[in-house]
Amino acid sequence: MATEILMPALSPTMEEGTLAKWLVKEGETVKSGQILAEIETDKATMEFEAVDEGVIGKLLVAEGTAGVKVNTPIAVLIGEGESADVAPAPAAAAAPTAAPASAAPAIATAAAAGPVEVKVSRSPDWPEGTAMKTMTMREALREAMAEEMRGNDRVYLMGEEVGEYQGAYKISQGLLDEFGPKRVVDTPITEHGFAGIAVGSAMAGLNPIVEFMTFNFAMQAIDHLLNSAAKTLYMSGGQMGCPIVFRGPNGAAARVGAQHSQDYAAWYAQIPGLKVVMPYSASDAKGLLKQAIRDPNPVIFLENEILYGKSFEVPVLDDFTIPFGKARIWREGTDVTIVSFGIGMTYALEAADKLAADGISAEVIDLRTLRPIDYDTVLASVQKTNRCVTVEEGWPVGSIGNHISATIMMKAFDYLDAPVINLTGKDVPMPYAANLEKLALVTTAEVVEAVKSVCYR
Amino acid sequence: MTHTALSLRFAAPDVRPGAAPDFSQFQVPVAGEMPRPAIDATPETLRDLAFGMIRVLDDTGQAVGPWADMPDLTDDMRREGLRHMLKLRAYDARMLLAQRQQKPSFYMQHLGEEAVSCAFQRALRPGDMNFPTYRQAGLLIASGYPVKTMMCQVYGNDGDPVRGRQLPVFYSSKEHGFFSISGNLGTQYIQAVGWAMGSAIAGDDKIAAAWIGDGSTAESDFHAAMVFASTYRAPVVLNIVNNQWAISTFQGLARGGAGSFAARGHGFGIPALRVDGNDYLAVLAVARWATERARANLGPTLIEHVTYRAAGHSTSDDPSAYRPSDEDACWPLGDPVLRLKQHLIARGAWSAERHIQAEAEVMAEIAAAQRKAEAIGTLHSGRRPSPAEMFDDVYAEMPPHLRRQRQQAGF
Secondary structure, three states: OOEEEEOOOOOOOOOEEEEEEEOOOOOOEEOOOOEEEEEEOOOOEEEEEOOOOEEEEEEOOOOOEEEEEOOOEEEEEEOOOOOHHHOHHHHHHHOOOOOOOOHHHHHHHHHHHOOOOOEEOOOOOOOOOOOEEEEEHHHHHHHHHHHHHHHOOOEEEEEOOOOOOOOOOOOOOOHHHHHOOOOEEEOOOOHHHHHHHHHHHHHOOOEEEEEOOOOOHHHHHHHHHHHHHOOHHHHOOOOOOOOOEEEEEOOOOOOOOHHHOOOOHHHHHOOOOOEEEOOOOHHHHHHHHHHHHHOOOOEEEEEOHHHHOOEEEEEOOOOOOOOOOOOEEEEEOOOEEEEEOOOHHHHHHHHHHHHHHOOOOEEEEEOOEEEOOOHHHHHHHHHHHOOEEEEOOOOOOOOHHHHHHHHHHHHHHHHOOOOOEEEOOOOOOOOOOHHHHHHHOOOHHHHHHHHHHHOOO | OOOOOOOOOOOOOOOOOOOOOOOOOOOOOOOOOOOOOOOOOOHHHHHHHHOOOEOOEOOOOOEOOHHHOOOOOOHHHHHHHHHHHHHHHHHHHHHHHHHHOOOOOOOOOOOOOHHHHHHHHOOOOOOOEEEOOOOOOHHHHHOOOOHHHHHHHHHOOOOOOOOOOOOOOOOOEOOOOEOOOOOOOOHHHHHHHHHHHHHHHOOOOOOEEEEEEOHHHHOHHHHHHHHHHHHHOOOEEEEEEEOOEEOOEEOHHHHOOOOOOHHHHHHHOOOEEEEEOOOHHHHHHHHHHHHHHHHOOOOOEEEEEEOOOOOOOOOOOOHHHOOOOOOHHHOOOOOHHHHHHHHHHHOOOOOHHHHHHHHHHHHHHHHHHHHHHHHHEOOOOEOOOOHHHOOOOOOOOOOHHHHHHHHHOOO
């Protein structure tokens, strides 16, 4: 019987890849474990082995094809003497995986209220009419670092795997070639050690960018971040500051378990002396990282692994920065204010689309920086909509949402028509299993439900 | 007064991809030459053992020198050792293929390092505790832990003893002396010393074994562990598995100017041995020496196992990006499986035919376990851990707010 060989996922976050090279031909007999092809992911080029024995009936994807989605059939394996023409049948059967049938009537019922008009807000951070280009978050972060390193030779990058390996998540791609090993420094595996070295060098007048492979590992360096970087300027009576950026992926990725999935946004936002940035889009990531590198204070720059490969429009400008403490209104709305940041924006924006179809007009605000935080934009919005839902992936106790709610209560209590709802991850360490992980994170459906609840719908 | 511009050394491996592998700087001492001191010898008299290499199997497969002197080691025990390594290698091969089918999302294999954990386990007793890192599953295999259960952990299915809460290969079994694995590197090393100190304070007779890779010795935890182990003479064996590569980082970056990782022991007054990690009998001999010291209240021993990570760091890694792709074939200490096989054949206790048969038997055993594990489920199908258990074990007793969350989740 013919079996389809599917495009493999070679890492937990891989969604697509390039089929670089076929190492087998049609008609060739293959053994289990034999290398069939070379596949390029955004991280590496890897070999792909046969699982079953058989004859290669057909190669469905030509070598050199980029953007092949995981689980796409790439070849057909047949038994001895079988015809390859039986192949396409299972592919056709697998194709229709559109929305489940039950979804249709639900939308129809809700649509009776009439969909609302969607007003997408323009970013205020660059002049109207600026040319834009599409870029991933990964590319934007690299450009920000490269531009700042070209402009100031005291800026350097250090961390595990940032040089030869081009970054564990390929954020520092090409930087070693351009700037050399003295400015793109591979370190021994000691977060405690290299964070201390970087803080010391910042106090000596350099501008280090420290990459943590994930912010979970920064726990081993936390003494340097809080007790030294954040407090020394104050303790030295203003004599010794620490111009440094600590950056890297933060929060959950996919299937990386309890010790690699924590969101530290609320933790760092609590510390005076630090500035805390958590971008959602590539343009914000670029403008805010450039701003962070120029800032004379220690900046915690929280990225997200899932967002690294996501594309956004980024302005084509020689030099642009985005000031800290200015939220961005992604969608204007009248019925409810959804406040989020980082990857939480994904759920907030998806929910706003679904709610629009249900006749609820949601205003979606991306805080972008958590210290300083833009209270004014949030308060002005709540005074207009009278309702608020906050969305983040971190844990419920002491969350950013708690803080936003308290501020609204203190400053705009009389404007509220419903209690603010804080949506967060569940109060458990992140489980590994896919079904449990999904449950532990905040979801678009929860955002939709919460908004309907504050709207009494 | 003259002023000299100051400079630094930036360490780099001898070769990078595109160049021919070069181990000309790697010294391979003759097997059997290192002395075997008494277990109560002082660290000062053991200095050379941290810089040479304890080797038992010579190029012809003969076991030679004082460390080969293990009169109780029968042919059956030697064959069992070979079988453990074959089993670990077959298990890795099947799990690697399973990962390519996305049955787990991720996997880490031991290729080339099988002797270290398989041999070391034979020197332990029930109740002793390992604090392992990623490439010591041989501790489980050699202690008879079911391979099916290991697969269930890797798949995160309903047969997984840790209930889908941990990454693949992060096994945990108190009964089999396998603590758990920390994804944050190095933390387990100081915890192992603490566990050993606790055992001694409680007046127990159980010892601990700490495990760390060459790269992670740079973590502060390693140095803190050495201070405590030395100061309190904790009953612990401190293992460093030097497999030459910390993902893409060559071992010299963590080792610095010292001649070996074992030499780290000297500043702490800890006896330190450097052993051929691809020599099953040498690893077994030093493991016995070190555990005997710990059990006799003579304190910690540091062991550097010199080996080579022949495959990628994990299924997400492509080593040809940072080292010559044929470097593993040139590794001077060879393949641990082939070396023990050669030894058994030289003793007349094995043959090429029996080896082929054993490989087939082991693979059939692993494949059968895999069918059983997959009958329960994989990452994406079958029976998986119930969301009802997701809120368990956050605290010893479930607080009311977690009970409410569980009920809201429908369980």
